[in-house]
Amino acid sequence: MELEYERQKEKSTAEYYDLLNEQNENSKIVMHDIKRHLNAIKSISGDDAVTEYIDNFIEDFSVNKSVDYCNNPMxxxxxxxxxxxxxxxxxxxxxxxxxxxxxxxxxxxxxxxxDNLLENAVEAAQNTENGFIDFSAFVRKNKYLSIQLTNSVKNIVAVKNNRIASSKKSGSIHGTGLKSIKRVVKKYDGEINMNFNEDDMTFTSNVVFEIPRLNYEY
Structure with a gap:
């Protein structure tokens, strides 16, 4: 029942991100058209106050727009x-x-x-002074997808054989979220390694997948 609940939750979350992505795309289109109209108004107004207002309006919306960090919308x-x-x-x-x-x-x-990796990282980092998260993902040797997530933590995290012995309050990956992560790793024949560094109080998750041959780029 717990596994089925988690899968339903994952499906609902994926649908939420689908909807969010669609809304972002529609917003980009609308904002693009609005900018064209505003620039047209600015060019014919001849009023410095109007020009300044339009420039500030466009800048505010540009700052808040979503960013394409990679080529995958999800x-x-x-x-x-x-x-x-x-x-x-x-x-x-x-x-x-x-x-x-x-x-x-x-x-x-x-x-x-x-979602589980980042949720736990944010929960941990926000409780630390000068909290930070380093998130990277890249293809190695045109064959492996390597994902690394490092975040600051407040309390010591006991990690043994990729199992977390500490509680959620320690700021590490925990409970059902970790089970979901490991399920995905296992499904795609990947590997996960988690490590706590007491010297700088950081928690790191490394996940590696071998990309199926059909996805290789030569």
């Missing part, structure tokens, strides 16, 4: 959501997933993997 929706959380909580989030390839994974599995 991944972008997830990352944009957690980047906004980090901005809200004062957590510095560094993102480099430009060369990532998630094309071999289903959208619910992408959601289960990244």
């Amino acid at each position: 991944v972008n929706s997830i990352v944009n959501r957690y980047k906004s959380f980090c901005d809200k909580f004062g957590v510095k989030m560094n993102i480099d997933i430009r060369n990532a390839d998630f094309g071999f994974m289903s959208q619910p599995d992408i959601t289960a993997l990244l």
Whole structure:
């Protein structure tokens, strides 16, 4: 029952990100058209006050628009959501997933993997001084997708054989979320390694998948 509940949750979350991505795309189209109309008004108004108002209006909307971090719309929706959380909580989030390839994974599995990884990272980092998250994903040797997520933590995390012995309050991956992550890793014959560094109080998750041959690019 727990597994079925988690799968239904993953499906619902994936559908949410689908809808969010569709809304973002529609917003981009609308904003693009609005900018064209506003620039046309600016060019014929001849009023400095109007020009300044329009420029400020366009700049405000440009700052708040979603960012395409990679070529996968689902991944972008997830990352944009957690980047906004980090901005809200004062957590510095560094993102480099430009060369990532998630094309071999289903959208619910992408959601289960990244949403759980990022949710736990944000929960942990927001409770630390100078909280940060480093999130990277890239293709190695044209064959492997490597995902690494490092975040600051407040308390010591006991990790043994990729199992978390500490509670959720420690700021590590926990409970059902970890089960979901491991399910996706197992489904795609991947590997996961988790490590806590007491010297700098950071928690790191490394996930590696071998990309199916049909997804290789030569």
